[in-house]
Amino acid sequence: MQLRSRLLKSIHTLSALIAVPLALASGAAHAGTLLLGTYPDKLFTVDDTSGAVKDKVKLDAGLPVSLRLSDDHKKIYATTITTSGIVVLDADTRKILNQFSLNTPTVRYRFMGGVPDPSGRYFYTVLIRFDKLNDRYTVSKQQYAVIDLMQKKIVRTVDMEAQDDALPGGFRASLMLSPDGKTLYMFKSKVLVIDTASLKVVDRIDLQKADAAGYEDVALGGGVEGLQLTHPNELVSLFTAADPYVHNKIFGLGRFDLTARKFTFTPIGPITNQISGLEVTPDGKTAYTTATNGLTGSKRCEFWKFDLTSLKLTDKQEFHCRSRYTLGMSQDGAKLYIYGASYDIEVYDAGTLKYEKTWDLGADATMAGMLALH
Amino acid sequence: MKHLKPLNAKARRIEADLAAQDNAALEEDVVALQQAPRPHVPLGCSLSFSPGWEVDATGGTAGLCQPVERDIYDCYVTCFWPVQVADHVNYSPDWASNCAAATKDWRNLDIVFP
Numbered sequence: 001m002q003l004r005s006r007l008l009k010s011i012h013t014l015s016a017l018i019a020v021p022l023a024l025a026s027g028a029a030h031a032g033t034l035l036l037g038t039y040p041d042k043l044f045t046v047d048d049t050s051g052a053v054k055d056k057v058k059l060d061a062g063l064p065v066s067l068r069l070s071d072d073h074k075k076i077y078a079t080t081i082t083t084s085g086i087v088v089l090d091a092d093t094r095k096i097l098n099q100f101s102l103n104t105p106t107v108r109y110r111f112m113g114g115v116p117d118p119s120g121r122y123f124y125t126v127l128i129r130f131d132k133l134n135d136r137y138t139v140s141k142q143q144y145a146v147i148d149l150m151q152k153k154i155v156r157t158v159d160m161e162a163q164d165d166a167l168p169g170g171f172r173a174s175l176m177l178s179p180d181g182k183t184l185y186m187f188k189s190k191v192l193v194i195d196t197a198s199l200k201v202v203d204r205i206d207l208q209k210a211d212a213a214g215y216e217d218v219a220l221g222g223g224v225e226g227l228q229l230t231h232p233n234e235l236v237s238l239f240t241a242a243d244p245y246v247h248n249k250i251f252g253l254g255r256f257d258l259t260a261r262k263f264t265f266t267p268i269g270p271i272t273n274q275i276s277g278l279e280v281t282p283d284g285k286t287a288y289t290t291a292t293n294g295l296t297g298s299k300r301c302e303f304w305k306f307d308l309t310s311l312k313l314t315d316k317q318e319f320h321c322r323s324r325y326t327l328g329m330s331q332d333g334a335k336l337y338i339y340g341a342s343y344d345i346e347v348y349d350a351g352t353l354k355y356e357k358t359w360d361l362g363a364d365a366t367m368a369g370m371l372a373l374h
Numbered sequence: 375m376k377h378l379k380p381l382n383a384k385a386r387r388i389e390a391d392l393a394a395q396d397n398a399a400l401e402e403d404v405v406a407l408q409q410a411p412r413p414h415v416p417l418g419c420s421l422s423f424s425p426g427w428e429v430d431a432t433g434g435t436a437g438l439c440q441p442v443e444r445d446i447y448d449c450y451v452t453c454f455w456p457v458q459v460a461d462h463v464n465y466s467p468d469w470a471s472n473c474a475a476a477t478k479d480w481r482n483l484d485i486v487f488p
Contacts, residue, residue: 039447040470062467063451081451082467110463297436323439324448342444343475363474364447 032331037064037368045094048330051359055094061085061101064368066113071232077116084109100152106132115175123147124184144199158199164192178258179232233258238278238289240271251275266311281333285309288336290327303353317353331372339365443477460486
């Protein structure tokens with residue numbers, strides 16, 4: 001009996017030893033990682049199955065205000081506001097590859113994000129420079145700027161023209177680069193097409209003109225979740241617009257060809273009070289947004305689910321919304337996240353649009369947004 | 375007078391000179407925050423004014439984050455409520471260094487003396 005008991009115990013132990021790695025491997029096939037900026041100066045990586053905080057990456061440059069994944073998904077670029085810093089991380093290991101601050105005791109910059117060029121050497125942004133002189137401060141105009149990530153300094157700037165500066169959008173206007181790195185796009189109420197060699201605006205695509213989209217007052221969705229690349233050459237986002245005759249407000253899906261500079265707009269329905277950006281599933285077939293109706297105490301929020309092949313709204317579900325929040329999605333498109341203006345993430349099932357659980361991060365998320373990584 | 379067009383070189387110079395004066399005057403003018411093009415608030419928080427913690431944009435309280443500490447940090451960084459919150463960019467970058475979640479451990483916020 002003793003021998004049989006020992007044998008069974010050994011088998012159980014062996015089974016357990018085999019089962020644990022198998023379970024881990026099975027879990028790892030679906031698990032992803034969320035990357036968020038948190039106060040006061042960190043990036044958190046969060047397991048997207050358990051909600052556990054895995055890494056807390058401290059940034060010497062201070063508080064992160066923007067996050068961007070390179071087009072090849074190999075690097076992560078974060079910018080900080082405390083010392084106007086740029087941090088480059090390896091997307092797989094989340095190790096810091098490069099970090100520096102642009103501020104000096106007498107010169108400060110302010111910018112909220114940017115876009116790396118395809119080589120990873122340069123970083124394009126829009127900034128303002130402040131110089132502390134003996135008797136006064138001088139403030140520059142808004143400038144297009146190129147930051148050399150190897151030399152760790154700004155190598156080129158060109159003042160923004162007054163007509164472009166006046167367009168709604170400000171610091172947080174999204175920037176995109178064409179796949180060949182030759183054209184920079186700035187998405188304000190117009191799309192500014194900028195030649196990266198000269199940093200001059202070579203074209204302004206006026207989305208308000210009827211001949212561009214057939215609608216006036218077209219506005220691009222903003223924020224980190226506002227623009228989605230379905231492939232390296234095409235942006236997809238929700239747009240809002242009004243027809244030029246009775247000014248009926250509508251929303252729709254816009255696609256922007258980065259090489260041909262062509263914009264197409266497909267109206268979907270009447271606009272609500274507010275619509276967030278678009279989150280597109282990895283297969284490009286389904287997308288989600290949140291719509292807000294009403295104000296303050298009577299505010300109601302809904303998830304909206306779209307079929308991108310038929311461009312139809314296929315499902316809606318009300319959820320408990322915060323006063324201010326951001327929509328995110330897991331890397332496999334199975335979960336939706338509501339986060340921001342707090343220390344937690346609310347998790348919803350993307351299929352049913354039902355609430356599942358809340359993850360406590362223990363630190364407030366910054367407005368840098370969230371990256372869903374594999 | 376916009377329907378008049380300069381026909382000779384002297385008239386064109388006068389028009390260009392007047393346009394330059396207008397632009398210069400606009401650059402040095404005092405402008406409202408609502409005015410377009412909007413002025414850029416310099417690196418600091420002293421030039422903008424918004425209602426405080428007590429009311430939201432409509433004058434009520436229902437639109438505030440609940441509790442208000444949930445939103446305090448993004449106001450601290452962006453100077454959205456500059457009178458009530460420390461200035462992250464210039465004077466108080468370490469105000470929140472010991473307090474990662476404002477709702478939970480706001481007692482660890484630094485004290486700011488003007």
